[in-house]
Amino acid sequence: FSEVSDVLLSGGAPMRRGPYISRITNRTMNLLIRAAMLFMVGVFLALVLNLLQVQRNVTLFPPDVISSIFSSAWWVPPCCGTAAALIGLLYPCMDRRLGEPHKLKREWSNVMRCVAVFVGINHASAKVDFANNVQLSLTLAALSVGLWWTFDRSRSGFGLGVIIAILATLATQLLVYNGVFQYTSPDFLYIRSWLPCIFFAGVITVGNIGRQLALVNFCVVTQT
Numbered sequence: 434f435s436e437v438s439d440v441l442l443s444g445g446a447p448m449r450r451g452p453y454i455s456r457i458t459n460r461t462m463n464l465l466i467r468a469a470m471l472f473m474v475g476v477f478l479a480l481v482l483n484l485l486q487v488q489r490n491v492t493l494f495p496p497d498v499i500s501s502i503f504s505s506a507w508w509v510p511p512c513c514g515t516a517a518a519l520i521g522l523l524y525p526c527m528d529r530r531l532g533e534p535h536k537l538k539r540e541w542s543n544v545m546r547c548v549a550v551f552v553g554i555n556h557a558s559a560k561v562d563f564a565n566n567v568q569l570s571l572t573l574a575a576l577s578v579g580l581w582w583t584f585d586r587s588r589s590g591f592g593l594g595v596i597i598a599i600l601a602t603l604a605t606q607l608l609v610y611n612g613v614f615q616y617t618s619p620d621f622l623y624i625r626s627w628l629p630c631i632f633f634a635g636v637i638t639v640g641n642i643g644r645q646l647a648l649v650n651f652c653v654v655t656q657t
Contacts, residue, residue, distance in 0.1 A: 459650075463476040467646045474642060475517025476510040478635070482552070483509055485559045520597065520636055521643025528591045528644065539650035544645045547584040551638040555578065558627055566620045566627070573630040581637050590640055 554576050564568040581591055591592055602624070609623040620626050 463650065464522065466642070468522060469542070470646060471518040471521035471639065471643060472523075475514035475639065478517070478552075479510045479513035483556045485503075485556060516601075517642075518637045520639045521646065524590065524593065524640035524643045525647035526592065528542065529580055531589050539645060539648060541645060544641050547580065547641050548639050550576075550580050550583075551566040551634050554634050555631055558625075558631060566618075566625065570627040570630065573627045573634075577630045577634040577637075580634050585637050590637060593640065594636040595635045598629045598637045601632040602629045 449546060547586075557576070558569065561569070561574070570626055581594065585591070605628060606623050616624050618625070621628070
């Protein structure tokens with residue numbers, strides 16, 4: 434179909450795509466594929482991690498809001514997927530803009546270890562019992578910074594992690610304030626004090642996935 438349209442547009446003579454058009458098309462397709470993959474990663478992590486929180490009664494959703502087999506509100510996975518896509522695309526873009534290349538070894542095994550540590554941090558927030566919330570928050574904060582130091586160590590990564598964690602915390606405060614869901618035993622206004630640590634660790638994890646995907650060329654353009 435594309436060959437026929439090229440012939441019609443060129444008045445009967447076959448028209449070749451120039452290298453600039455091919456380069457733009459290739460870049461756009463790579464961006465869309467990476468965004469779709471990051472979206473699916475975000476949805477999967479949201480379902481799994483929210484299941485831990487709900488089972489532990491850390492978060493409580495109204496009965497009429499729960500509508501999936503994973504006991505999660507329907508809007509949680511799409512929101513987390515969208516956020517994961519934006520964050521995963523933003524990290525490699527910031528690396529290029531700031532001229533700050535990722536210094537650590539980039540391998541999928543390293544990324545999977547980062548994901549495992551993030552899941553472990555979230556699991557600790559839901560399963561491990563501490564004497565008080567201050568100890569839990571300090572422990573999770575140390576683990577989150579340790580995750581950044583082990584798998585990232587970039588200033589842009591740390592800065593973006595802090596900024597996005599603050600914005601996500603404010604958004605969660607608003608959702609709880611409006612009665613969308615609630616936290617049991619809130620100690621930081623309407624939420625738990627350790628939640629910003631989870632957000633920070635999640636941003637670092639998704640950022641590493643986005644950086645790794647940016648190294649993969651999903652489209653190969655051939656000219657005939």
